[in-house]
Amino acid sequence: MTHVLAHPLAGQVLALASPGAMGTGEKVAFWVLGIIALGCAIAMVAARNAMHSALFLVVTMFCLGIFYIIQAGPFIGMAQIIVYTGAIMMLFLFVLMLVGRDVSDSLIETLRGQRTAGILVGLGLAGLLGGGIARALGSIDAKGLEQANATHGGNVPGLAALMFTRYVFAFEVTSALLITAAVGAMILAHVQRNGEKKTQKEQSRERFAEGNHPAPKAGPGVFAHSNSVATPAILPDGTRSARSISPLVEPRELTAEDTRPKDTLTGGGNQ
Amino acid sequence: MTPTYYLVLSAALFCVGAVGVLIRRNAIVVFMSVELMLNAGNLALVTFARINGSLDGQIMAFFVMVVAAAEVVVGLAIIMSIFRTRRSASVDDSNLLKY
Numbered sequence: 001m002t003h004v005l006a007h008p009l010a011g012q013v014l015a016l017a018s019p020g021a022m023g024t025g026e027k028v029a030f031w032v033l034g035i036i037a038l039g040c041a042i043a044m045v046a047a048r049n050a051m052h053s054a055l056f057l058v059v060t061m062f063c064l065g066i067f068y069i070i071q072a073g074p075f076i077g078m079a080q081i082i083v084y085t086g087a088i089m090m091l092f093l094f095v096l097m098l099v100g101r102d103v104s105d106s107l108i109e110t111l112r113g114q115r116t117a118g119i120l121v122g123l124g125l126a127g128l129l130g131g132g133i134a135r136a137l138g139s140i141d142a143k144g145l146e147q148a149n150a151t152h153g154g155n156v157p158g159l160a161a162l163m164f165t166r167y168v169f170a171f172e173v174t175s176a177l178l179i180t181a182a183v184g185a186m187i188l189a190h191v192q193r194n195g196e197k198k199t200q201k202e203q204s205r206e207r208f209a210e211g212n213h214p215a216p217k218a219g220p221g222v223f224a225h226s227n228s229v230a231t232p233a234i235l236p237d238g239t240r241s242a243r244s245i246s247p248l249v250e251p252r253e254l255t256a257e258d259t260r261p262k263d264t265l266t267g268g269g270n271q
Numbered sequence: 272m273t274p275t276y277y278l279v280l281s282a283a284l285f286c287v288g289a290v291g292v293l294i295r296r297n298a299i300v301v302f303m304s305v306e307l308m309l310n311a312g313n314l315a316l317v318t319f320a321r322i323n324g325s326l327d328g329q330i331m332a333f334f335v336m337v338v339a340a341a342e343v344v345v346g347l348a349i350i351m352s353i354f355r356t357r358r359s360a361s362v363d364d365s366n367l368l369k370y
Contacts, residue, residue, distance in 0.1 A: 093350030143324030181341035
């Protein structure tokens with residue numbers, strides 16, 4: 001454990017947190033990181049895009065990891081950063097990439113007033129929980145962890161001494177849980193192929209079958225006024241082809257300013 | 272200033288996560304809100320360890336972390352398989368058992 005304590009920064013952080021009461025440095029860290037963590041948590045819930053939500057949650061979890069380190073738990077803080085922000089959130093990002101940006105995450109409420117009611121419930125819960133905790137533990141005398149950390153020569157040896165004696169059964173059960181989860185994920189993610197793989201001949205027959213469109217879909221339109229992927233292609237009969245635009249791309253209404261002929265020949269001015 | 276401030280922050284984060292579970296429709300975002308609630312619980316556990324002067328709270332937080340990792344793996348696999356069959360990750364679309 002001496003190597004963690006020997007690092008000057010780690011030693012300073014642990015010394016900062018050793019007393020039960022919060023020192024000045026810890027207060028500053030708490031107010032700065034606490035506001036960032038809470039703000040990013042709210043932004044995570046409010047963000048329309050699921051990818052933004054995941055990134056906001058990464059920031060919140062990172063702040064919590066630093067809180068753990070400040071509170072004399074360097075091991076749990078590092079585990080938080082490695083396991084949560086490193087592994088779990090990257091898994092979330094992978095699944096978001098696979099599932100794609102969900103088109104159906106609409107603003108239409110299935111139950112009327114559910115969003116307002118949910119926010120009210122959250123505010124009420126926050127008031128009750130925060131008020132209760134603040135009243136019950138507001139003037140508590142915290143003992144601090146310096147003695148517990150020093151008993152076995154540091155935080156990690158102290159945790160190891162507990163984990164492999166008093167909590168050794170829970171630790172063993174944890175390994176069974178992890179193996180079960182890994183096997184379960186493999187079974188759920190496995191796709192069973194039904195029947196034989198189609199030959200090229202069958203695929204070709206299917207493509208030219210009745211009701212199918214054998215040619216590739218028309219690409220989005222490339223016109224003088226716009227070459228955006230949201231511009232539908234114009235079919236030979238003059239209609240716009242809905243098949244040429246991806247459903248994931250939001251159509252954008254062009255204003256008169258956007259469609260105005262740009263006077264490129266006269267150098268920009270049209271006076 | 273006592274470590275109680277950490278507990279109030281953890282209560283606030285927990286409530287933000289609860290609101291996220293209640294109002295969001297995307298299953299993955301709902302899942303992320305559950306993770307936020309677990310994290311808020313972890314912050315409370317680590318703070319309790321400091322208040323009581325014993326390392327048991329940190330051990331509990333560690334176990335919560337392990338269980339959360341297992342839960343995320345299985346939960347995301349379930350969301351993936353639902354998406355594969357229904358082409359949607361919205362919690363409103365999984366309504367086969369409704370009637």
